[in-house]
Amino acid sequence: MSNHQNPPAKVPRDKANDYSAEIAAARRSFVEQQTGAALNHVGHYSFDPGVLPGNIENFAGVAQVPIGIAGPLRINGEHARGDFYIPMATTEGTLVASYNRGMRLLSECGGVKTTVVEQHMQRSPVFMFEDALAARVFGEWIETHLDAIRAVAEATTRVGKLQYIGQYALGNLRYLRFNYSTGDAAGQNMVGKATLAACQWIQSEHPDHPNFILSGNIDTDKKHSQINTLLTRGKRVVAEIVLKDSVLKPLMGVTGKQLFHARQISQAGAFMAGSSNNAAHSANGITALFIATGQDVANVAESHAAITYCQLLDNGDYYWSITLTSLICATYGGGTGLATQRECLEMLGCYGQGGADKFAEICAATVLAGETSLSSAILAGDWVSSHDQLGRNRP
Structure with a gap:
């Protein structure tokens, strides 16, 4: 009796046209035969697979991520100016609601000032x-x-x-x-x-x-690094605002003085942990925006790095800034031209050439909204209760 085993079956390919609905269906059928898993939802999509060369190989279907809309978010930037409705693709309950609350706060305080201060892309x-x-x-x-x-x-x-x-x-x-x-x-x-x-x-x-x-690894592609925090990879973007104490208390349940005291504590904690980010959760907003708009989502590994700097002003108002040191984003090329991704960029007025700095400013403003909301919720005692109310989908 032979002990020879048959080689594993290979994923189907079509040398003549590997980006068609027919070959995608053949791959789904292959997976169902090999694993027993039905791919009914994976196989439903609204675009022609013929647009995908350069974006994916062995295309079989789509992963559908829910998109929620937060806003309006008022931005007073060099490139992004006006009120924006922000598409956020996520499966984390409370995320869109939290960012929406932060956007209301920022807008009622006059809007976020945003500035792209530096930009470089490296190979080392x-x-x-x-x-x-x-x-x-x-x-x-x-x-x-x-x-x-x-x-x-x-x-x-x-x-x-x-x-x-x-x-x-x-x-x-x-x-x-x-x-x-x-x-x-x-x-x-x-x-x-x-x-x-x-x-x-x-x-x-x-x-x-x-x-x-070609790469000695000090470009630190898709990895966080201190050199990129100092010298910038992608875009270095600042979002800043003066939060009015008269708006903070009724809307968020905290004062500027309380936020400043908490900032001193969290700053020390981030230092003790050796964190790449002394803020709260910039990766949440960036990831949700990146998925919605066709960015290379692995760039969140670098893009989430951030530095928060705040001041308690003499009148009790609170200056809050966040600097994204390594925001890597695009409005042209890559996945930005695919069907739903393009629609989300068009919603922001950012699709195509000339939109990258505007999109970077929107990303930074969105991150700041999330920072103000989460930090206030932790202080006001709303953090756990909000997740219990909005973040549970289990029976």
């Missing part, structure tokens, strides 16, 4: 040498040839611009952190292509023809 190759001296001399060579390197990198892209190259020495290694502007795209693939061309030119032109690895 590392070059290898015989010793530290050769690596240092190489760094000097990079500085003197920066214009040529910039020309080679920018020849690969229509919109990407090489801003500067940071350098970091470690042993016989030289890490180069290429910093680009990327227009309305998030730009990770764009800067990867540009940096590869630049590194190949450097390797060819430098007398030592040094070996390199």
Whole structure:
């Protein structure tokens, strides 16, 4: 008797057209045969699978995430100005209600001021040498040839611009952190292509023809890092407001003085924990917006990093700001052009070229709304009761 086992069955593919309703149905049927799970809801969607090349492989259906609308949120930004209704895709009960309450507070206090203060996207190759001296001399060579390197990198892209190259020495290694502007795209693939061309030119032109690895991991792609908190990855966006004490108490049940006292305590707690974020829950609002608008949701790993800075003013009002140090978002390319995602961006007036800074400001304003609501609920004793009322769907 043979002990040979049959190889596992492969997911069906169609070499002629792998993005059709027919091949998607064949994959669902395959999964049902292999696992016994019915995919009735997964198979219901409203767009032509032919639009998906470049977004997914082995397409079989959709994951439907409920979208709630919060707002209006009044924003007084450079790019986002007016009252906005915010699409939030989530399965967490109380989330939309909490952000909605925060948006009411911010709007009744005159609206959120938002500013994009800096933006870069990185790729960080590392070059290898015989010793530290050769690596240092190489760094000097990079500085003197920066214009040529910039020309080679920018020849690969229509919109990407090489801003500067940071350098970091470690042993016989030289890490180069290429910093680009990327227009309305998030730009990770764009800067990867540009940096590869630049590194190949450097390797060819430098007398030592040094070996390199395209990513030395100090770009920290899809990972939080202190270097990105300090130097910015994606967009650095500030949302700020003066909360009027006369509005805080009746609407949120707390005073500016109470919020400031709680801020001192939570600041110390975040420091003790070594947290990447001294705020409350910026990942909640960012993730809900990212899912709704077709962002690369894994970028929440970096985008959630935030710094809250507050002041208790002499009249009892409360200045509250939050700085998102590494917000990676796009309004063009990636998943932003898909059916429901495009509709949500159009709801915000952000779809397409020219919308990325506006969308970044909306993200920051939304995060600030969530911060004010949750922080107030914890102080006022509403946090647990709200989740009990709105966040339970179990019998």
